[in-house]
Amino acid sequence: MANAYENQTLDENTTRFLSEAAESHFDFHSVSTQAAGDERLKKAVNNATMRQYTGRQLQLLELPDADKLRTLAGNIKQHALENLDYYLELLRKNVEKNGGQVHFSTTGEDAKRIVMKIAMENRCRSIIKSKSMVSEEVNLAHALEDAGLDVVETDLGEFIVQVSHDKPSHIVAPIIHKDRASIAKVFSEYFHSDYNDDPQALTAQARLHLREKFRRADLGMTGGNFLVAETGQVCVVENEGNARQSMTTPRILISMVGIEKVVPRLSDLSVMLKLLARSATGQMMTIYTSIFGGTRTAGEKDGPEQFHLILVDNGRTEILASEYRETLRCIRCGACLNACPVYRKIGGHSYGNVYSGPIGALITPLFEGLHDYKDLPQASSLCGACYEACPVKINIPEHLVRMRRDIVRHKFNGRLERLVYRLWGWGLRFPFLYKWIGIAQKFDLRRRAHGSGWIRSLPKISAGWTQVRDMPAPAKRTFHQVWKDRPQDSQNPN
Amino acid sequence: MPTPLPTNTDSSLTLIDRVRRALGRYEPITAPTTPPPVIDESITRLVHSDIGLSELFAKRAEENKMIVHRVYPEELGPTLVRFLIDQKCTRLALPDSPFLNKLNLIDNLRSAGLDAKTWDRMMLDEVYDCDAGVTDVFAAVAETGSLVIRPTAQHGRALSLVPMIHAAIVQPRDLVADLVDLFDNASREGNRNGLTIISGPSKTSDIEMNLVTGVHGPCAVGVFLLQ
Ligand code: SF4
Numbered sequence: 001m002a003n004a005y006e007n008q009t010l011d012e013n014t015t016r017f018l019s020e021a022a023e024s025h026f027d028f029h030s031v032s033t034q035a036a037g038d039e040r041l042k043k044a045v046n047n048a049t050m051r052q053y054t055g056r057q058l059q060l061l062e063l064p065d066a067d068k069l070r071t072l073a074g075n076i077k078q079h080a081l082e083n084l085d086y087y088l089e090l091l092r093k094n095v096e097k098n099g100g101q102v103h104f105s106t107t108g109e110d111a112k113r114i115v116m117k118i119a120m121e122n123r124c125r126s127i128i129k130s131k132s133m134v135s136e137e138v139n140l141a142h143a144l145e146d147a148g149l150d151v152v153e154t155d156l157g158e159f160i161v162q163v164s165h166d167k168p169s170h171i172v173a174p175i176i177h178k179d180r181a182s183i184a185k186v187f188s189e190y191f192h193s194d195y196n197d198d199p200q201a202l203t204a205q206a207r208l209h210l211r212e213k214f215r216r217a218d219l220g221m222t223g224g225n226f227l228v229a230e231t232g233q234v235c236v237v238e239n240e241g242n243a244r245q246s247m248t249t250p251r252i253l254i255s256m257v258g259i260e261k262v263v264p265r266l267s268d269l270s271v272m273l274k275l276l277a278r279s280a281t282g283q284m285m286t287i288y289t290s291i292f293g294g295t296r297t298a299g300e301k302d303g304p305e306q307f308h309l310i311l312v313d314n315g316r317t318e319i320l321a322s323e324y325r326e327t328l329r330c331i332r333c334g335a336c337l338n339a340c341p342v343y344r345k346i347g348g349h350s351y352g353n354v355y356s357g358p359i360g361a362l363i364t365p366l367f368e369g370l371h372d373y374k375d376l377p378q379a380s381s382l383c384g385a386c387y388e389a390c391p392v393k394i395n396i397p398e399h400l401v402r403m404r405r406d407i408v409r410h411k412f413n414g415r416l417e418r419l420v421y422r423l424w425g426w427g428l429r430f431p432f433l434y435k436w437i438g439i440a441q442k443f444d445l446r447r448r449a450h451g452s453g454w455i456r457s458l459p460k461i462s463a464g465w466t467q468v469r470d471m472p473a474p475a476k477r478t479f480h481q482v483w484k485d486r487p488q489d490s491q492n493p494n
Numbered sequence: 495m496p497t498p499l500p501t502n503t504d505s506s507l508t509l510i511d512r513v514r515r516a517l518g519r520y521e522p523i524t525a526p527t528t529p530p531p532v533i534d535e536s537i538t539r540l541v542h543s544d545i546g547l548s549e550l551f552a553k554r555a556e557e558n559k560m561i562v563h564r565v566y567p568e569e570l571g572p573t574l575v576r577f578l579i580d581q582k583c584t585r586l587a588l589p590d591s592p593f594l595n596k597l598n599l600i601d602n603l604r605s606a607g608l609d610a611k612t613w614d615r616m617m618l619d620e621v622y623d624c625d626a627g628v629t630d631v632f633a634a635v636a637e638t639g640s641l642v643i644r645p646t647a648q649h650g651r652a653l654s655l656v657p658m659i660h661a662a663i664v665q666p667r668d669l670v671a672d673l674v675d676l677f678d679n680a681s682r683e684g685n686r687n688g689l690t691i692i693s694g695p696s697k698t699s700d701i702e703m704n705l706v707t708g709v710h711g712p713c714a715v716g717v718f719l720l721q
Contacts, residue, residue: 241711299647
């Protein structure tokens with residue numbers, strides 16, 4: 001990966017992010033603290049997420065009973081997961097009936113090898129790739145580039161990410177963290193053209209460049225939002241038309257999709273599609289919804305001659321076997337990101353992996369190991385906004401708490417932290433002691449506030465609390481004192 | 495992470511076997527363990543009546559930034575020609591469609607000096623040099639104001655995608671009320687060739703949330719809704 005970046009001028013965001021990523025151990029605190037202090041980033045992310053969030057709420061109002069529809073969508077996905085072996089078999093049978101081939105891949109490496117093999121066997125020279133989270137997950141584009149293949153990301157955002165050697169920071173809006181000036185700079189260098197930061201002009205420049213790629217491409221790649229077992233088809237939603245290009249011109253089409261995307265029936269799509277775009281971007285429908293699969297039929301002059309469906313496991317069966325099965329319902333709409341007060345402050349890169357926001361905080365540790373990502377499940381206020389937003393009703397806060405339990409169980413939290421909690425637990429058993437510790441603490445904290453009502457810094461182990469914000473000083477009287485002295489008549493509940 | 499089932503990482507198992515073990519089963523099942531959830535139309539359906547579909551479709555299509563013309567059959571030719579000339583189109587690609595043939599559309603377009611070719615007489619690559627695709631539709635959804643295209647030997651995928659302008663001709667009998675109906679019909683008829691649902695001109699808001707139309711698909715979609 002590193003060699004691809006050599007001799008390239010990177011913008012500051014990217015440089016900082018890449019150097020963070022290069023450190024072997026991912027450090028949530030330092031990336032997120034920097035991100036929280038980056039005013040421009042914060043403004044960009046806040047602006048974009050708030051707009052999507054309000055859009056979503058307006059669109060959901062239009063549904064007769066959004067809550068019941070979400071329950072139904074969740075039930076459909078859950079049903080598919082509970083019977084995934086059955087539906088995968090059915091899907092395979094139907095894809096083959098349509099003239100396609102199904103490949104199962106256990107790891108990301110397998111998946112990449114299969115793509116490479118198909119490309120080599122068919123002497124493909126130029127690959128057009130549309131946006132897909134799973135290809136991001138296995139880092140497909142880099143692997144293909146490293147193998148000397150001409151591969152281009154065709155989603156505008158992903159294209160910008162590719163030419164600026166950046167990383168996407170939002171499931172739905174990959175360059176939410178970039179402003180037009182930095183994009184214009186990258187483009188003027190990449191195309192050797194004059195600097196122009198008009199979004200219209202930038203888009204036109206990319207369109208012209210990519211159109212030639214579409215015309216000549218011999219291998220097209222897409223992801224998939226849903227897999228329809230009953231018909232052996234893939235459903236892809238998009239706004240730009242580049243995924244449609246992948247399934248129109250090239251001789252060969254590969255769709256790489258996670259196994260959890262299966263739904264049983266074609267009619268399930270009417271439920272899912274009514275929620276997906278509304279939840280993602282506040283649209284009623286995305287501009288293009290394509291349902292496709294198999295090879296071109298007799299007499300057709302476009303569409304693929306070969307169709308390959310690569311089904312990717314890459315850790316999913318382990319999640320399926322665990323208590324976190326429900327998280328596989330996710331349809332990657334990004335609504336939980338937009339709703340999340342933490343995501344809005346720190347942006348997607350802070351989560352250190354492909355999936356960010358509340359759902360990322362859950363599945364990144366599941367995919368990559370809890371030990372290395374133990375900070376993520378703790379970076380949540382458990383306010384529940386994500387659960388409320390989720391179109392398939394994944395109870396994210398509950399799973400986050402469960403995961404915190406796992407952290408404690410595996411002793412992944414620090415020694416000191418464990419000691420403090422042990423002492424606390426011990427203190428709780430002795431009300432008298434607890435009371436006096438509380439009072440002592442109150443005096444100490446009020447002293448540190450110097451009468452201003454705010455504590456600006458705390459020593460040593462509690463320093464983290466006041467690193468990026470002040471803490472209000474405790475009230476003069478403890479809750480116990482207030483409770484004891486409350487007016488007597490309020491004692492009778494009524 | 496909670497310890498996965500021990501059998502789960504056995505590399506000799508196929509992926510489907512591993513999925514099965516993860517679900518606590520050892521033998522294949524011949525039917526789902528429970529029937530799939532019933533799709534209750536009182537929850538999913540947004541458009542209930544078949545009355546006024548034409549108005550609703552036109553309204554929604556306009557909200558989707560498509561340019562809607564409601565025309566009587568005899569006005570179709572001239573209105574279409576005017577639209578195409580306004581959009582500076584000269585080279586056109588059309589599907590080989592009995593419906594469009596019946597309307598004599600090709601003659602209309604040619605006599606206005608436009609260079610119109612049908613899909614059966616062209617190569618895919620030529621579509622990249624066309625300014626507009628003029629097509630009929632498989633269906634049109636009133637609920638979402640969407641056009642639905644089914645690719646066939648007579649109607650290539652490229653026609654509604656590659657040229658900068660897409661003009662679609664919709665007849666009243668193409669209209670369905672709700673997505674629910676579209677998918678019910680498609681399941682009934684079988685959906686081997688697939689579907690593309692189009693809900694506006696191609697667009698992106700990737701750059702600072704600025705809306706730009708015409709990224710990789712058409713930058714304008716004209717809808718000619720026959721009365
Ligand atoms: S967890 Fe729910 S809200 Fe978040 S991306 Fe997935 S489906 Fe959307």
